[in-house]
Amino acid sequence: MVNLTLIPISPLTLSSQFAIGVDVYSWQTGSKEQILFLAADETATDDALQRLATSTDVKLYISQYDSSTFQNYLRSHFDEWFDNDSISIRNKAAMLSEVVRNVLSDEFNRNETNSVVSAAKSLGSHIAHLASNKSLSGSELCQILHHDYGTFTHSANVGFYCSLLASQMGYSGEKLEEIATGGLLHDLGKLEIDERILNKPDKLDEFEFRTIKEHPLTGFRKLTKVKGVTTEQLLMTYQHHERLDGKGYPVGIGGSEIDIASRICSVADVFEAMTSNRPYRRSLSHKQTLEIMNEGVNKSFDKEVFQCWSNIVHRRLSI
Amino acid sequence: MLVEHRSPTFEHLTKSLRMRVQLTDGLRKMLNSERGPTSTNPFELRGTSRFRCFGKCVVNLSPESFEMPGQDTQSMAIIRDISRTGIGLIAHQQWYPEQLAQVLLENASMDVRVARARRAGPFCFEVGLIIVKHELQS
Numbered sequence: 333m334v335n336l337t338l339i340p341i342s343p344l345t346l347s348s349q350f351a352i353g354v355d356v357y358s359w360q361t362g363s364k365e366q367i368l369f370l371a372a373d374e375t376a377t378d379d380a381l382q383r384l385a386t387s388t389d390v391k392l393y394i395s396q397y398d399s400s401t402f403q404n405y406l407r408s409h410f411d412e413w414f415d416n417d418s419i420s421i422r423n424k425a426a427m428l429s430e431v432v433r434n435v436l437s438d439e440f441n442r443n444e445t446n447s448v449v450s451a452a453k454s455l456g457s458h459i460a461h462l463a464s465n466k467s468l469s470g471s472e473l474c475q476i477l478h479h480d481y482g483t484f485t486h487s488a489n490v491g492f493y494c495s496l497l498a499s500q501m502g503y504s505g506e507k508l509e510e511i512a513t514g515g516l517l518h519d520l521g522k523l524e525i526d527e528r529i530l531n532k533p534d535k536l537d538e539f540e541f542r543t544i545k546e547h548p549l550t551g552f553r554k555l556t557k558v559k560g561v562t563t564e565q566l567l568m569t570y571q572h573h574e575r576l577d578g579k580g581y582p583v584g585i586g587g588s589e590i591d592i593a594s595r596i597c598s599v600a601d602v603f604e605a606m607t608s609n610r611p612y613r614r615s616l617s618h619k620q621t622l623e624i625m626n627e628g629v630n631k632s633f634d635k636e637v638f639q640c641w642s643n644i645v646h647r648r649l650s651i
Numbered sequence: 652m653l654v655e656h657r658s659p660t661f662e663h664l665t666k667s668l669r670m671r672v673q674l675t676d677g678l679r680k681m682l683n684s685e686r687g688p689t690s691t692n693p694f695e696l697r698g699t700s701r702f703r704c705f706g707k708c709v710v711n712l713s714p715e716s717f718e719m720p721g722q723d724t725q726s727m728a729i730i731r732d733i734s735r736t737g738i739g740l741i742a743h744q745q746w747y748p749e750q751l752a753q754v755l756l757e758n759a760s761m762d763v764r765v766a767r768a769r770r771a772g773p774f775c776f777e778v779g780l781i782i783v784k785h786e787l788q789s
Contacts, residue, residue, distance in 0.1 A: 549748055549767060552747070552748055552749075553748050553749055556717060556747075556748070556749040557749075563719065563720060566719075566747075570747070570748075578770065582767065582769075583745060583768055583769055583770050583776075584769055584770040585745065585770050586770075589745075589770075
């Protein structure tokens with residue numbers, strides 16, 4: 333039996349052309365243990381990749397100790413893959429998702445705002461490029477992204493969702509890149525919050541709740557000191573917890589006082605949070621999440637933005 | 652002894668600018684009834700006492716500060732309290748954290764940095780400012 337701390341990887345990050353450089357384990361629904369699927373120096377066959385891509389029962393893992401080698405593999409081939417037209421948009425999205433999560437994880441741990449912003453801009457540009465490709469559906473994106481709890485995973489996913497939503501709403505080019513980057517940066521202020529509060533499984537006390545509610549303000553303050561951060565990105569960080577009825581925070585503005593990019597971010601943020609596992613609850617299904625969010629239309633969320641997002645996700649449900 | 656002196660600049664500006672703040676009933680009542688030291692919330696972790704006062708002032712966005720869309724760079728506001736390190740205003744528009752501004756009072760001016768803002772109602776924002784530098788007009 334394999335006894336390692338394992339982390340999940342997307343099957344779409346494997347290639348039949350390159351050895352991944354780390355052992356890959358597979359786990360099938362119903363089985364008790366993981367088995368070695370691919371040794372470090374082996375390349376996967378096209379048949380095996382095809383089966384993995386269509387299977388929902390098999391999950392792939394690598395050892396946590398190999399995660400930096402795996403990231404080096406992704407980063408060293410990423411540009412080449414990204415420009416390669418023979419690689420499907422779905423595979424590119426999976427690779428980008430892994431890279432974004434890992435880069436954000438590294439940058440968030442270093443917690444140097446200039447460096448975080450610079451990395452987010454570069455990643456935001458790639459995300460926007462993918463989102464503007466109309467062949468990538470919301471369905472595929474939701475399946476590809478990881479849904480564990482971590483500020484970096486959440487930020488990465490919100491970056492993707494914001495970008496997809498903004499693209500559907502007609503944004504393109506630089507504006508779309510701006511919004512994708514803003515999504516990646518929106519929770520920057522959480523880096524200053526003690527993880528014991530962020531990951532507390534019990535109900536927060538008043539002091540802890542106040543501390544959490546400071547994060548839009550903290551993130552905004554940090555970003556104002558960095559050159560090149562746009563007004564939309566500042567506002568996405570500052571206003572993503574504002575509500576349309578004025579009952580949000582930190583300011584309590586409402587309606588059209590909330591910038592459109594922030595309204596996009598708000599919908600993406602709540603959807604991502606509810607569909608991911610948290611220390612204090614299990615994830616909800618997309619259907620349940622949309623039903624709950626629907627009750628918040630015109631109170632918490634902009635109707636048009638929510639409907640656009642609902643359409644994107646419903647397309648997934650109907651597949 | 653404090654000598655009453657009104658700066659001509661302040662007088663000119665308060666005549667030419669329109670007060671656009673729309674006070675909420677709660678704030679109007681508070682400003683009309685309360686004076687002197689104010690109570691504080693333990694979560695605010697304040698080091699200095701605030702004194703409730705009521706007056707008008709002119710706020711100019713500093714040229715070195717970043718600008719946000721739709722903001723007036725010069726406007727009138729109401730002073731609600733003041734302490735050794737900060738000043739609380741009621742403004743008609745939102746001010747953003749870290750923005751730099753100059754506040755002109757009847758007989759003093761101060762360079763300030765915005766700490767936070769809270770919307771109390773339409774055209775009514777409570778704004779907390781940190782005093783960076785102050786100067787009495789002679």
